[in-house]
Amino acid sequence: MENRLVVTASPHIVDNSSTRKLMGNVVLALLPCVIASALIFGARALLVIGVTTAACVGFEYLYTRLMKKPNPVGDLSAVITGIILALNLPVSIPLWIAIVGAFISIVIAKQLFGGIGFNFVNPALVGRIVLFTGFAPRMTTWTYPAKSQEVLTSIDAVASATPLQAVDANGTSLLSQYPLMDLFLGVHGGVLGETCALAILIGFVWLLVTRTISAAIPVTYLATVAVISALVGEPVLAQLLSGGLLFGAVFMATDYVTSPFTLKGKIVFGLGLGIITCGIRFWGNMAEGVSYAILFMNLLVPYINDLTRQKPLGAKKKGASKA
Amino acid sequence: MFKKLKRAALGASVPHEKATAAMQTVKMPVPGKVVLPMQQHIGEPCTPVVKKGDTVLVGTLVGKANGAVSANIYSGVSGTVSAIETVRASSGAMVPAVVITPDGNQTVDSAVKAPVVTDKASFLAAVQDCGLVGLGGAGFPTAVKLNVPSGVDTVVINAAECEPYLAADTREMLENGDSILAGIRAVMKYLAIKNCVVGIENNKPECIETMTRLLKAEAGVTVKTLPSRYPQGAEKVLIEKTTGREVPQGGLPSDVGVVVLNVTTVSVIGKFLATGMPLTTKRVTVAGDAVQNPQNVEVIIGTPANEVLAFCGLKQDVPVAKLISGGPMMGVALPDFEHPVVKQTNGLLALSAKAAAKPDMGPCIRCGRCIDACPLGLAPVQIAGAFNKKDVEALNKLCVDLCMMCGTCSYVCPAKRPVTQVMSLAKNFAKKEAQK
Numbered sequence: 001m002e003n004r005l006v007v008t009a010s011p012h013i014v015d016n017s018s019t020r021k022l023m024g025n026v027v028l029a030l031l032p033c034v035i036a037s038a039l040i041f042g043a044r045a046l047l048v049i050g051v052t053t054a055a056c057v058g059f060e061y062l063y064t065r066l067m068k069k070p071n072p073v074g075d076l077s078a079v080i081t082g083i084i085l086a087l088n089l090p091v092s093i094p095l096w097i098a099i100v101g102a103f104i105s106i107v108i109a110k111q112l113f114g115g116i117g118f119n120f121v122n123p124a125l126v127g128r129i130v131l132f133t134g135f136a137p138r139m140t141t142w143t144y145p146a147k148s149q150e151v152l153t154s155i156d157a158v159a160s161a162t163p164l165q166a167v168d169a170n171g172t173s174l175l176s177q178y179p180l181m182d183l184f185l186g187v188h189g190g191v192l193g194e195t196c197a198l199a200i201l202i203g204f205v206w207l208l209v210t211r212t213i214s215a216a217i218p219v220t221y222l223a224t225v226a227v228i229s230a231l232v233g234e235p236v237l238a239q240l241l242s243g244g245l246l247f248g249a250v251f252m253a254t255d256y257v258t259s260p261f262t263l264k265g266k267i268v269f270g271l272g273l274g275i276i277t278c279g280i281r282f283w284g285n286m287a288e289g290v291s292y293a294i295l296f297m298n299l300l301v302p303y304i305n306d307l308t309r310q311k312p313l314g315a316k317k318k319g320a321s322k323a
Numbered sequence: 324m325f326k327k328l329k330r331a332a333l334g335a336s337v338p339h340e341k342a343t344a345a346m347q348t349v350k351m352p353v354p355g356k357v358v359l360p361m362q363q364h365i366g367e368p369c370t371p372v373v374k375k376g377d378t379v380l381v382g383t384l385v386g387k388a389n390g391a392v393s394a395n396i397y398s399g400v401s402g403t404v405s406a407i408e409t410v411r412a413s414s415g416a417m418v419p420a421v422v423i424t425p426d427g428n429q430t431v432d433s434a435v436k437a438p439v440v441t442d443k444a445s446f447l448a449a450v451q452d453c454g455l456v457g458l459g460g461a462g463f464p465t466a467v468k469l470n471v472p473s474g475v476d477t478v479v480i481n482a483a484e485c486e487p488y489l490a491a492d493t494r495e496m497l498e499n500g501d502s503i504l505a506g507i508r509a510v511m512k513y514l515a516i517k518n519c520v521v522g523i524e525n526n527k528p529e530c531i532e533t534m535t536r537l538l539k540a541e542a543g544v545t546v547k548t549l550p551s552r553y554p555q556g557a558e559k560v561l562i563e564k565t566t567g568r569e570v571p572q573g574g575l576p577s578d579v580g581v582v583v584l585n586v587t588t589v590s591v592i593g594k595f596l597a598t599g600m601p602l603t604t605k606r607v608t609v610a611g612d613a614v615q616n617p618q619n620v621e622v623i624i625g626t627p628a629n630e631v632l633a634f635c636g637l638k639q640d641v642p643v644a645k646l647i648s649g650g651p652m653m654g655v656a657l658p659d660f661e662h663p664v665v666k667q668t669n670g671l672l673a674l675s676a677k678a679a680a681k682p683d684m685g686p687c688i689r690c691g692r693c694i695d696a697c698p699l700g701l702a703p704v705q706i707a708g709a710f711n712k713k714d715v716e717a718l719n720k721l722c723v724d725l726c727m728m729c730g731t732c733s734y735v736c737p738a739k740r741p742v743t744q745v746m747s748l749a750k751n752f753a754k755k756e757a758q759k
Contacts, residue, residue, distance in 0.1 A: 005644070005645060005646050005656070005658060006644050006645045006656065006679050007645075007657070008681075009747075010651075010655065010728070011651060011730030011733050011743060012647055012652075013338075013651040013652070013734065014681060014739055015335065015735055017735065017737040018738075019738050021737070022688075022690065115686065116685075116686050117687045117688045117738075257689045261689075261702065261704065261705075262331070263327055263328055264328050267328075309705075309721075310329065310331065310700040310701075310702065311700060312330070312572075312701050312722045313332070313559055313563060313699040313725070314570045314571050314572050314574070314699075314725065315722045316572050
């Protein structure tokens, strides 16, 4: 009994959760989308995902090395950013553009603001938006699975497009005529990860089962889009299954740092996402609104957090505690 | 659903580790030395009323309560006072202590006789004479607590025992049900309280069954099963779970008509009224992976921890790296093995280096788990942010003063940050700023 004792503040035990495990669960949840993208768009999908992910991890390592900060690569968050960014790119993307995207995501959107926990917008989302703005033609050079070519021809679409962009000679949306099963399985044009609803839902279930995320944001987001679509007479299921909505709702709107803390906050966040997405899709001049909706709501998170705080047990009414 | 919108308050699903819950309490023999620090409660330290060379008996007063908030300290052994020295209390403060060398005869002081109790005043005097303090760990003098204003209509018995490892209260319920019943009856009778709720976590089905059987014929007394989510036994949480009432910020349970007593505390009241033997022994759960025979031991108060550990045996090949007085969530890490068992000690956990090791901390990922888990619905991550900016106004808005250091936020943090410590620093900072 002569040995010295460790004296630390309580609690003396902690649970077995870790940042790495949480992030690892997200990586696992993304795998069905990775597999689906390879099946739908071919093996080059894996090359794009591999290069983008490696670039993200590489930039994270190089930047923190240069800044003499601790090496954060083990927390796997850069891996997630890499996979999500890649899944937001079309299969035909030149690899150097993917690497530019990785630089923007990791260095500009994440590390310059302090790294994990400090980025105020989703890094992969910033990468996606910058690439779509800066390299528009290459980012929208869709590669179509054979099946979708037949479908587009059969519904008389005038140009090759994603289901959300498909229009007839008069410019009327053909989304309602697109076969729902094709939308669900993802055999149509689009970026790598967003097309296959089935794969996204498998990932969503995994995230819920492992309690990595709460269902509040995706559910309110999707429900809001469904309700608004129904109100304005858009095809509800087709709206839910097309574009980046499902992928964005499950993987990008639920990023911890850039989404609100409390259940109330998450519901407000989901509502806002749904309203903005529908606003852009139905009344804006873009077919897709998910990225900008998430970006915009990301910026509001600090305010949502302050306005949707929990009421502590026994707390005095607002303002009274100042006295 | 609507309640969840107001406050998630999930708590933490801590491991139970209550292997000793099924074991009969073992009485430890008289130790070689008894050290009685003059502060074993919240409030003013006691004044020693014995001096070196004095003979004391079992039940002899050695420390007299000082001021309004204090509790007498009695000897648990017969023997000779060998020294009055200064020791470090588990709070870190230096306090005088009476050191007694037992003679092994355990002769009982003739002053020990059952008190005559007829009304509230004589009841409170008896509780004061018992030297009783809150035995759940806080150590607030019970006589002060029981001096309740007239509006109190409910006594809540805290039998949650939500800390991992600890089974001292569990054994009290299984072994001394009659004392608990007598204590509850006395409290309800003399304080004119009509209702009593006994809150027990659902990981103790035997206790729930025993207490329900024991109390079913009692008017106004009910047993409430609580979920096993730490910290059900936190006073404000327990009151809300058992009565639906919320203790107001800065207020006391009596503000909502409630007084809370730990189940062992109420049992000691029952015993004292029958025998007049003050609080001189304590059941302590001795556990941890460095202990050879984990068990519940009835220890004479003042017994040094090393004697208790020697009684239970320490594993030869597992050196003790950390010694905790209390449970692993809120217990205090002791700096040395000589630290005596005091009134509030309900556990002694001897942990190996492996069990005591904590993973390295990483940056906060703002996952919000601390907010979901906080039993009081506080926002630790935001409080930490406001504290970093030394923003007192924000800290007050975030109700940092409500924090009770239960450790839940640190426990659930995936980045393994010392959130509870930051909460403690923030709370003290806001308090100091308010006094300026």
